Amino acid sequence: MTKNLYVCLTPALIPLYKVEDYTVVIIDIFRATSSICYGIENGAEAIIPVSEVEECAAYREKGTGYLLAAERNGEVVAGFDFGNSPFSYTPEKVAGKTVVLTTTNGTHALHLSRSAKQVLIGSFLNITSLCNYLKKHEGNILLVCAGWQNNFNLEDTLFAGAVIEQLKHSGYTLDDPAIAANDLFQIGKNDISKYLGKTSHGERLKKLGIEKDIAFCLQVDLTTAIPVLQGEKLVKLI
């Protein structure tokens, strides 16, 4: 039976796919899905991604069990517990807690993928664990790049290409975006950090003073947990 391994390059293109037929992997390398993988690995009970700072703040009223993560322009918003840096998601901070995380691109991609068979979270941190799970899994896979303001970005696409690299000999049919993503990965794979350094987004992130976060997010196989969407929460699948 033919199985598809497709790549959706931006959330704006999700409506072109019948997500009901796919296991979806959400990709937002800088920094939402990297932080989520790290947080779930480190024992966070759940992570709830929301779009707006106000939505995040509303959880304050729901009880004391929530850690609230909100950031604007690289700074923790006043009154919140921490920002979006993966360094905030250590065992000391998140173990046993539910984190409410403000993220725009990643949340948008998640919401549009809700009707998929399963929604998983991917990043370089958990890539091999994720791919090993996907290899055992029958059925179609859609890698959804969260992108940047609904448009294509290189870091998420390159990661999609890295996943395809691990899966491409397993009999999947690739679409044009998947072929392109995997070819771009071939160009960048020897020094992903250097390759991404030439992008405008890379420049922007450097200005925010989050080079350390970027280097952290590009580490391969630091974790094995695979976050999965259950209702509105991301929890540990394996």
Add this chain to the structure above:
Amino acid sequence: MTKNLYVCLTPALIPLYKVEDYTVVIIDIFRATSSICYGIENGAEAIIPVSEVEECAAYREKGTGYLLAAERNGEVVAGFDFGNSPFSYTPEKVAGKTVVLTTTNGTHALHLSRSAKQVLIGSFLNITSLCNYLKKHEGNILLVCAGWQNNFNLEDTLFAGAVIEQLKHSGYTLDDPAIAANDLFQIGKNDISKYLGKTSHGERLKKLGIEKDIAFCLQVDLTTAIPVLQGEKLVKLI
């Protein structure tokens, strides 16, 4: 002054750009923009792209000066003068005539780009002439890939990358899609036909029996005319 050289990977993403600030180049390599370049080169007075066969047929009522081109599934629709093959756009057939061309992806991209400073038509056939014109031109450039059913395709993206190859040392700022397109061009440039052969769309086109059209559309610098949008018509700019 900074000038942008950006790539819009599919018509679905056009709303993300403020097209008023750009000279737009529409790209639909297989086969609309290739046929348009060839037709204008060969003396067609104008080419009117329309979406639907019915819209095309309506021009029959408007007078005898129109040649009507309509194709479905690789066959000329009964009652029409010819299809979308560039081989139909010879001087003998089109010189002095106005051709009404049915094309879905290309027309969609054109309509969404109407408010641009200028809308030009690009293909491998006129690439160097087009790039020489753009080099003399001040201001921002947006290369719009018509894609396939609103999604990304490799042939249009590769062509965008080929244009960037000729312009990239002229002081433009590239966005991530432009960087990706140019990198993909580096991979494919030595044998574009072979590179595109691995895509699903390439397979589809082969099944339609239009391999000759494909080979024709990948010829470089066969023509010098640059079609430009004037109202609803494409005419010769230079």
